Amino acid sequence: MNAQAIPEMIEWVRRIGYVPSDFNKLNIIHISGTKGKGSTSALVTSILKQYPQAVGKVGLYTSPHLRSVRERIRIDGRPISETLFAKYFFEVWDRLEASAEKEGHDPKVKPVYFRYLTLMAFHVYLSEGVDAVVLEVGVGGEYDSTNVIEKPVVTAVTALGVDHTAVLGNTLEEIAWHKAGIFKEGAVALSVPQLKEALEVLKKRAEEKGLQLQVVEKNPEVTLEDLGLKAEYQLENASLAVQVAGSYLSKRTGKEFSTKPLPEEFKKGLREVTWPGRCEVRKKGNVTYFIDGAHTHESLKVAGEWFLSASKGGKKRALLFNQQTRTASPLLKTLVDALDGAKGFEKAVFSTNTTYADSTTKPDLTSIGTNKEAVDKLEVQNELAASWSELGGQGAEVVASIEEGVEKFEAEGEEVECLVTGSLHLVGGLLEVLEGDAEVR
Numbered sequence: 001m002n003a004q005a006i007p008e009m010i011e012w013v014r015r016i017g018y019v020p021s022d023f024n025k026l027n028i029i030h031i032s033g034t035k036g037k038g039s040t041s042a043l044v045t046s047i048l049k050q051y052p053q054a055v056g057k058v059g060l061y062t063s064p065h066l067r068s069v070r071e072r073i074r075i076d077g078r079p080i081s082e083t084l085f086a087k088y089f090f091e092v093w094d095r096l097e098a099s100a101e102k103e104g105h106d107p108k109v110k111p112v113y114f115r116y117l118t119l120m121a122f123h124v125y126l127s128e129g130v131d132a133v134v135l136e137v138g139v140g141g142e143y144d145s146t147n148v149i150e151k152p153v154v155t156a157v158t159a160l161g162v163d164h165t166a167v168l169g170n171t172l173e174e175i176a177w178h179k180a181g182i183f184k185e186g187a188v189a190l191s192v193p194q195l196k197e198a199l200e201v202l203k204k205r206a207e208e209k210g211l212q213l214q215v216v217e218k219n220p221e222v223t224l225e226d227l228g229l230k231a232e233y234q235l236e237n238a239s240l241a242v243q244v245a246g247s248y249l250s251k252r253t254g255k256e257f258s259t260k261p262l263p264e265e266f267k268k269g270l271r272e273v274t275w276p277g278r279c280e281v282r283k284k285g286n287v288t289y290f291i292d293g294a295h296t297h298e299s300l301k302v303a304g305e306w307f308l309s310a311s312k313g314g315k316k317r318a319l320l321f322n323q324q325t326r327t328a329s330p331l332l333k334t335l336v337d338a339l340d341g342a343k344g345f346e347k348a349v350f351s352t353n354t355t356y357a358d359s360t361t362k363p364d365l366t367s368i369g370t371n372k373e374a375v376d377k378l379e380v381q382n383e384l385a386a387s388w389s390e391l392g393g394q395g396a397e398v399v400a401s402i403e404e405g406v407e408k409f410e411a412e413g414e415e416v417e418c419l420v421t422g423s424l425h426l427v428g429g430l431l432e433v434l435e436g437d438a439e440v441r
Helices: 005-015 020-026 037-048 082-103 113-127 172-182 196-208 234-253 264-272 297-310 328-338 372-376 379-390 402-410 424-435
Strands: 028-032 058-061 073-075 132-136 154-157 188-191 280-284 287-291 316-321 347-351 396-399 416-421
Touching: 005 082, 005 113, 020 113, 028 037, 028 172, 028 234, 037 058, 037 132, 037 234, 037 264, 058 113, 073 113, 082 113, 154 172, 154 234, 172 196, 188 196, 188 234, 234 264, 287 297, 287 402, 287 424, 297 328, 297 416, 316 402, 316 424, 328 379, 347 379, 347 402, 379 396, 396 402, 402 424, 416 424
Parallel strands: 028 132, 028 154, 058 132, 154 188, 287 416, 316 347, 316 416, 347 396
Antiparallel strands: 058 073, 280 287
C-alpha cells in the first residue's frame, strides 16, 4: 500500500466504465479509524434509514464480512441478495475482460479481492439508484481503495490505536496520518476524542484541506438503555454517529439540522441498529454466548470489560478464543487483565478459525494470509493454552474447529456464559455453526 494505490484504483475504475466523479452522486459518508468504524457505520445507516424522504435509499459498505461476502454490500441495512451479487459480480468481471481485450491487457489480471469488491460496491449502488452511501475504509485511509472518491459529504474518524503496522506504520502519529487521508475539501471532518499525538495529526491534515476538525464528545442524551449495541464503549461510537448523521442531514437538506434535543428518529435508529458479532449476546441451549470480534489490544480490553458488565454471574464461565495472524499470547494477556484475571473461568477453548469438525469451511469464511502448516499443527492454539495456564487459568483445551469448541460447551449440561472473541473470522465461524442455513443478516 503506497502512493501508487489510488492511481491504480482509478485505472480500475476507468476500466469498468466510470470515473471517480461519478461517485459524487452517491452522497458519501466516509469513515475511518482503528476500532469502532464498522459499528459507527451501522449506527449512521440505521439513523439515516429513518429519513427516507430526505435521504432515499441508503447503501452501507463494510469489511470484513462474518458469514457471507454479501454482508459487505448492503442496501437499507440488508445484504444484497445472492442473485444481485452474482449479477453485479459478473457485470464487473465482463467489463474488465472487455476493456482488457480492447486495450491489449492480459485479461487474466484482475484487481485484488478488496479492490474488486469496492469496484463492485460502487457499481451496485449506482445501478440500484442508491442515494446515500456510508463507506467504511478497509485499511488506513490515504491509500485505501475506497479513497478514490472525490467529494464525500461527511468524513469521520473513530478511535485510533496501533494496528496493521506493516502498512500504516508503528506509531500513532503515522497511523493517524493515514486515517486522516479521507478528509476532503468541502466535507465535514469529525473525530472522537483521541490521544494528543494523534489528534494533532488529524487537525493538521484537516487544515491542509481547508477544514476545521470537530471533536465529538460523548452525547449525554445517548444512553445504553436506548442503544441497540449494549456495551459502554459503543456510547462513543453512537455519539459520533449522531453528529455524522446530523451534519449529513444539514448538508443534504440545505438547512441547519439540530440534534439537540435528540430527535425521535435518531433515538429509533440507535435503538433498532443491529451489527452481528459486535457486543452481541446469543443463547443456544445451555450456553449464552457473548460475542465480540475484538482483535487488537485496545478492543480486547473493552470487550473484556463489556463481558464483565453484561454477564449475569453465578454461572459457569468459559472462553472461546483465537487470533491466528497476530502475536497471540500478548493479546490474550490483555484480555485476561481486562477480565480481572483468568481464575473466574472454568474452561478456555482455543480453536482454529476452521468452521466445522470435518475440517471444512465455506468459501466465504476462508481466512487468507494464515500459515496452513501452523494451523494444521495447532501451533498457535497450543501456545495460547500454555499462556492461559501461565496466567492462572484452568481448563485449557485445544480443538481443531469452532464446531468442536461449541460441542464442548454444550456438553457441559449446566448453564454456561461463554465469551467468544479474538478474531472476526472466529466470530463468523461461530455464527455459521449457530445459525446453519439461516438467512444472513
